Amino acid sequence: MRAIRTAPGACGAHVAAPQAPPSPSPARRQRRTLRTIGSGLSKHFVLIVLSAMFALPLVWMIGTSFKTAGQALQMPVVWWPHPFLWSNYPDLFAALPYFRFFLNTFLYAAITIVGVCVSSSLVAYGFSRLRWPGRDAVFYVMLMTLILPFACTLIPLFVMYKRFGWIGGYLPLEVPTFFGSSVFSTFLLRQFFMTIPQTLSDAARIDGASEFYIYRRIILPLAKPAMAAVILFQFVYCWNDFLGPLVYIGDQNRYPLSLGLDLILGEYTTNWAWVMAGATAATAPIVILFFFTQRTFIQGITLTGTKG
Amino acid sequence: MQAATTRVTLTARAIRSPRARRLWLGLVFVSPWLIGYCAFYLYPFLATLYYSFTSFTGIGNPVFTGLANYSGLLHDAAFRTAVFNTFYYTIIEVPFSTVAALGLALLLNMNVRGQAVYRTLFYIPSIVPVVASSLIFVWIFQPSFGIVNDLLSDVHINGPDWFFSISWSKPTFILLGLWGLGQPMVIYLAALQGVPREMYEVALLEGAGPWQRLRKVTIPMISPVILFNVILALVLSVQYFTQAQVIESPPGSPGNSTMFYITYYYQQAFQFLHLGYASAMAAFLFAGVLIITVVLLRTSSRWVYYENEQR
Numbered sequence: 113m114r115a116i117r118t119a120p121g122a123c124g125a126h127v128a129a130p131q132a133p134p135s136p137s138p139a140r141r142q143r144r145t146l147r148t149i150g151s152g153l154s155k156h157f158v159l160i161v162l163s164a165m166f167a168l169p170l171v172w173m174i175g176t177s178f179k180t181a182g183q184a185l186q187m188p189v190v191w192w193p194h195p196f197l198w199s200n201y202p203d204l205f206a207a208l209p210y211f212r213f214f215l216n217t218f219l220y221a222a223i224t225i226v227g228v229c230v231s232s233s234l235v236a237y238g239f240s241r242l243r244w245p246g247r248d249a250v251f252y253v254m255l256m257t258l259i260l261p262f263a264c265t266l267i268p269l270f271v272m273y274k275r276f277g278w279i280g281g282y283l284p285l286e287v288p289t290f291f292g293s294s295v296f297s298t299f300l301l302r303q304f305f306m307t308i309p310q311t312l313s314d315a316a317r318i319d320g321a322s323e324f325y326i327y328r329r330i331i332l333p334l335a336k337p338a339m340a341a342v343i344l345f346q347f348v349y350c351w352n353d354f355l356g357p358l359v360y361i362g363d364q365n366r367y368p369l370s371l372g373l374d375l376i377l378g379e380y381t382t383n384w385a386w387v388m389a390g391a392t393a394a395t396a397p398i399v400i401l402f403f404f405t406q407r408t409f410i411q412g413i414t415l416t417g418t419k420g
Numbered sequence: 421m422q423a424a425t426t427r428v429t430l431t432a433r434a435i436r437s438p439r440a441r442r443l444w445l446g447l448v449f450v451s452p453w454l455i456g457y458c459a460f461y462l463y464p465f466l467a468t469l470y471y472s473f474t475s476f477t478g479i480g481n482p483v484f485t486g487l488a489n490y491s492g493l494l495h496d497a498a499f500r501t502a503v504f505n506t507f508y509y510t511i512i513e514v515p516f517s518t519v520a521a522l523g524l525a526l527l528l529n530m531n532v533r534g535q536a537v538y539r540t541l542f543y544i545p546s547i548v549p550v551v552a553s554s555l556i557f558v559w560i561f562q563p564s565f566g567i568v569n570d571l572l573s574d575v576h577i578n579g580p581d582w583f584f585s586i587s588w589s590k591p592t593f594i595l596l597g598l599w600g601l602g603q604p605m606v607i608y609l610a611a612l613q614g615v616p617r618e619m620y621e622v623a624l625l626e627g628a629g630p631w632q633r634l635r636k637v638t639i640p641m642i643s644p645v646i647l648f649n650v651i652l653a654l655v656l657s658v659q660y661f662t663q664a665q666v667i668e669s670p671p672g673s674p675g676n677s678t679m680f681y682i683t684y685y686y687q688q689a690f691q692f693l694h695l696g697y698a699s700a701m702a703a704f705l706f707a708g709v710l711i712i713t714v715v716l717l718r719t720s721s722r723w724v725y726y727e728n729e730q731r
């Protein structure tokens with residue numbers, strides 16, 4: 113393999129013609145450079161056109177959010193808001209309890225993040241760092257719940273929570289996370305735990321450390337990047353969650369952002385600038401968060417996605 | 421007294437045996453999930469199956485009605501529409517987004533300068549909150565004031581009513597779905613970067629062209645990732661709900677063209693309180709998902725390549 117790698121003309125997939133002679137004539141080299149540039153340009157052309165198509169909805173959302181209600185409906189469309197209206201945001205926040213929605217969402221996220229971090233890391237530890245009879249079979253049962261449609265459990269859960277008096281609040285969405293309901297997080301952490309050398313645990317065991325000590329003092333500190341990914345994903349999940357609150361939360365004052373946003377469409381359909389201001393206000397924090405934590409995000413996705 | 425002492429020693433001895441001790445320890449660590457599984461998955465799932473044979477409104481006790489709900493489903497035209505709509509969405513959205521995400525990942529994997537920038541650009545739409553992206557799409561596809569129809573009119577095309585047209589509503593939802601293909605794209609890109617370089621070098625020496633390298637090296641090497649993602653995409657897509665619920669009012673309109681499976685389920689369960697009937701729908705959905713998954717996994721040995729068969 114070494115020999116092949118150092119062989120001239122085969123130093124990478126981008127070499128178009130491996131059978132080319134070692135020293136091509138200047139004209140030939142020029143042609144090849146042109147071709148490389150040409151293919152590079154066409155690649156970038158395709159990518160730029162596609163990027164523009166992907167970015168257009170967001171650009172249009174932000175643009176509309178700074179227009180007057182009338183200008184948003186102007187045809188042909190106005191690309192740059194004129195006048196540039198900031199007041200849609202404060203007006204919208206005054207008309208709807210937006211900060212309330214933000215607060216509710218943050219609280220929902222914070223509590224479930226605690227639940228997920230505690231329970232998923234324990235369970236993941238049990239599925240990766242310990243060997244016990246039946247472990248893999250039980251693990252597959254857990255993975256199976258990933259394909260179980262939520263509709264298959266929703267009605268009895270609703271009936272059960274109603275009996276507990278939990279309907280109307282966030283308990284139905286929060287309590288299960290303390291019992292490993294986030295299978296994705298458990299899976300992600302398990303994948304990460306498996307990459308930590310087993311000798312580390314063995315050494316600690318010889319020193320007489322208990323399994324819980326190893327989990328708490330050795331594995332968890334090493335798993336910080338994976339835990340960061342779990343926290344991020346859970347935050348994004350709560351920020352996005354629509355169905356859960358739709359089923360369980362009735363009082364508008366307790367709405368999370370997703371339901372609050374849905375409310376705007378119902379009440380202010382005539383003012384698209386407001387609707388888009390609401391959408392921007394809900395999107396911006398998560399996109400900004402993503403920009404600052406991109407590496408963690410991508411690593412987390414890679415960990416769950418590619419090693420299935 | 422005698423018996424009790426014996427039992428205690430027996431238990432103690434059982435726990436002292438290393439195998440039992442390991443089992444005990446493992447169960448302790450996974451116990452949060454075990455409890456959660458029984459309370460939040462297993463019990464409600466079994467209860468759903470039971471409810472599906474009953475008439476139940478949530479008040480009082482379920483009344484056993486045998487197969488009435490299931491035979492009701494067979495004769496329910498709205499149910500058939502919901503199945504058709506969901507099938508339509510799934511059969512187009514999943515292959516399209518898989519191929520498109522894979523294609524984009526392949527493109528980005530070709531030593532493109534600024535790869536990280538493009539990756540970010542394509543990924544961002546998939547983290548936009550679902551309700552926000554639904555609102556954005558209603559707005560850009562708004563029939564008379566939306567930017568899409570404005571751009572189309574520039575090239576003298578009379579744009580359709582998109583979300584509010586019986587024939588265009590589902591394709592518009594598919595476009596909305598395709599906007600979120602950044603998630604699988606990032607996964608495929610990571611998988612592509614994990615393919616050993618040497619394999620391409622050998623393929624090049626053997627004289628394999630780009631198409632052959634793709635077919636004989638790239639696709640087989642990342643096929644487990646493709647399988648995993650396709651299964652997840654299918655399972656999510658048959659449960660398509662939120663976007664349609666946010667965008668269409670009343671849900672399912674125009675003319676039942678966006679009455680997806682879960683939209684109808686939700687209506688039956690939480691609007692009409694036909695909990696037994698909705699449970700039968702859930703059981704039917706479960707059977708469908710199970711069949712799809714088993715078929716995919718069974719046939720996967722033909723097209724999925726596992727590097728080292730260690731499972």
